[in-house]
Amino acid sequence: MGSHLVRGVISVPSGVVTALVEAGKEDMLLSSQSRIRVMEGAKDNLPDQAAQAAAQEIHTLANGLQDGDLLVVLISGGGSALLPAPIAPVTLDEVMDVTRRMARAGASIVQLNAVRKQLEALKGGGLAEAAQPARVISLILSDVIGDPLDFIASGPTVPDRTTPEECLDLFAQLSIQDSIPESVKTLLTSTKSETQDQARSVDWSRVHNVLVGTNKIACEKAKETSDELGYQSIILSTEQEGEAREVSQMFATLASYISHLLVDGLSSGNNREEEIQKLERSLLVYPSLSVDKLKEIRQLAVRAKEMQRGVCIISGGETTVMVKGNGRGGRNQEMAVSAALELQRFLPASAQTDLTVQKQDSSTSKTCDEISPPSIVFLAAGTDGQDGPTPVAGAVVSPRFCEQAQSSGVNVIEFLDRNDSYNLLTQVDEGANLVVPGLTGTNVMDIQVLLVKPGV
Ligand SMILES: Nc1ncnc2c1ncn2[C@@H]1O[C@H](COP(=O)(O)OP(=O)(O)OP(=O)(O)O)[C@@H](O)[C@H]1O
Numbered sequence: 001m002g003s004h005l006v007r008g009v010i011s012v013p014s015g016v017v018t019a020l021v022e023a024g025k026e027d028m029l030l031s032s033q034s035r036i037r038v039m040e041g042a043k044d045n046l047p048d049q050a051a052q053a054a055a056q057e058i059h060t061l062a063n064g065l066q067d068g069d070l071l072v073v074l075i076s077g078g079g080s081a082l083l084p085a086p087i088a089p090v091t092l093d094e095v096m097d098v099t100r101r102m103a104r105a106g107a108s109i110v111q112l113n114a115v116r117k118q119l120e121a122l123k124g125g126g127l128a129e130a131a132q133p134a135r136v137i138s139l140i141l142s143d144v145i146g147d148p149l150d151f152i153a154s155g156p157t158v159p160d161r162t163t164p165e166e167c168l169d170l171f172a173q174l175s176i177q178d179s180i181p182e183s184v185k186t187l188l189t190s191t192k193s194e195t196q197d198q199a200r201s202v203d204w205s206r207v208h209n210v211l212v213g214t215n216k217i218a219c220e221k222a223k224e225t226s227d228e229l230g231y232q233s234i235i236l237s238t239e240q241e242g243e244a245r246e247v248s249q250m251f252a253t254l255a256s257y258i259s260h261l262l263v264d265g266l267s268s269g270n271n272r273e274e275e276i277q278k279l280e281r282s283l284l285v286y287p288s289l290s291v292d293k294l295k296e297i298r299q300l301a302v303r304a305k306e307m308q309r310g311v312c313i314i315s316g317g318e319t320t321v322m323v324k325g326n327g328r329g330g331r332n333q334e335m336a337v338s339a340a341l342e343l344q345r346f347l348p349a350s351a352q353t354d355l356t357v358q359k360q361d362s363s364t365s366k367t368c369d370e371i372s373p374p375s376i377v378f379l380a381a382g383t384d385g386q387d388g389p390t391p392v393a394g395a396v397v398s399p400r401f402c403e404q405a406q407s408s409g410v411n412v413i414e415f416l417d418r419n420d421s422y423n424l425l426t427q428v429d430e431g432a433n434l435v436v437p438g439l440t441g442t443n444v445m446d447i448q449v450l451l452v453k454p455g456v
Pocket residue numbers: 045077078143319320321322323326327328329330331334382384386387388389419420421443445
């Protein structure tokens with residue numbers, strides 16, 4: 001934008017500038033002559049006074065704009081914590097208190113942000129309103145499943161359809177209505193019963209919201225690369241949700257399914273089709289797998305077998321971990337490690353601790369030891385380069401992982417039980433299974449890749 005850029009303020013996470021310098025990624029920083037002021041805040045992804053000061057600066061900048069000006073807004077996940085501007089009498093501590101209570105009661109990001117939009121001035125279209133009569137262009141990176149523009153970072157430049165009543169109902173649904181601060185109830189009951197959009201006077205024809213980064217784009221890019229590498233590939237879903245360990249079961253079952261299709265002799269004669277159908281039935285319980293999807297995967301595997309190629313399953317979204325232990329980890333590392341536990345069954349019989357591949361006794365069929373096991377690799381990683389409170393993006397594992405862990409003297413199940421996937425992965429094979437890209441500069445949720453190739 002060169003000299004057209006008059007001034008700007010960005011609100012970014014505490015410590016990100018130092019982290020980028022330390023990672024040798026200075027090219028991602030603004031030059032010292034930049035007209036954009038960088039303000040850090042929201043330590044540990046929680047709104048704080050530093051983030052509130054940055055929000056105030058942004059508000060002042062937007063308020064000063066005139067007809068003929070253009071406000072370019074860059075929005076990414078984490079934006080809700082980075083742009084807090086509570087509406088009096090509600091205070092920042094009270095907004096935090098309410099969101100903490102909601103999160104503990106199991107509220108989704110959409111529910112949390114519905115409330116934030118009602119309690120804060122710049123969310124739910126508030127920034128667009130402050131910028132009037134200037135034109136607004138928002139470039140948005142989506143970190144919410146389904147890419148709902150009005151909920152990503154609580155939609156600072158997007159018309160908002162939530163109502164105060166909806167928030168009060170939500171508190172009741174979550175059974176937290178009695179612990180909500182009085183100021184919050186006062187604010188919600190004093191506002192008229194209408195959507196924010198009806199309450200605001202914004203000329204939306206002058207506001208343009210553009211999605212520039214999504215999980216779907218990331219998965220499509222991954223598929224392009226996988227096709228180029230000669231895999232038969234498919235995007236399973238870009239809306240993968242649920243408990244990380246349960247999703248890992250789905251990938252392990254898929255690995256088994258594809259292996260049976262690719263590798264002859266994993267189950268004997270007539271049992272093969274029976275086994276395949278059994279696996280199909282267990283896969284159909286997962287929302288991202290339908291009869292049609294399974295048909296597609298089966299066709300891919302048949303083609304891959306003919307061409308002696310591998311199958312690549314790509315998937316994305318954001319899973320969750322109900323953290324029970326006091327270990328260190330993230331949803332992707334936990335998913336990879338628990339998938340590795342399941343994948344052990346693909347090791348040659350001699351190396352297996354949990355043997356599920358049956359030995360054959362017919363003289364015509366090969367024994368398990370003679371069958372080349374399929375080659376399987378599974379990756380789960382966060383696209384921002386950071387998985388939970390750890391410095392890595394995720395992990396990549398093979399069926400050998402537990403064997404590697406055993407020779408490094410660590411017990412996989414014990415680590416998993418205390419949600420300590422990061423410490424486990426750093427100890428196995430000197431951390432060779434960790435995915436460590438450093439901060440990537442984007443944040444479009446997580447990605448999983450499963451590769452299955454015929455054994456050699
Ligand atoms: N010890 C742990 N083991 C596994 N998962 C964990 C652990 N501690 C936290 N998590 C998970 O990490 C997530 C919180 O981390 P983070 O703050 O990076 O999430 P986020 O804000 O959703 O991240 P992102 O910016 O990648 O969207 C939660 O899903 C939580 O369940």
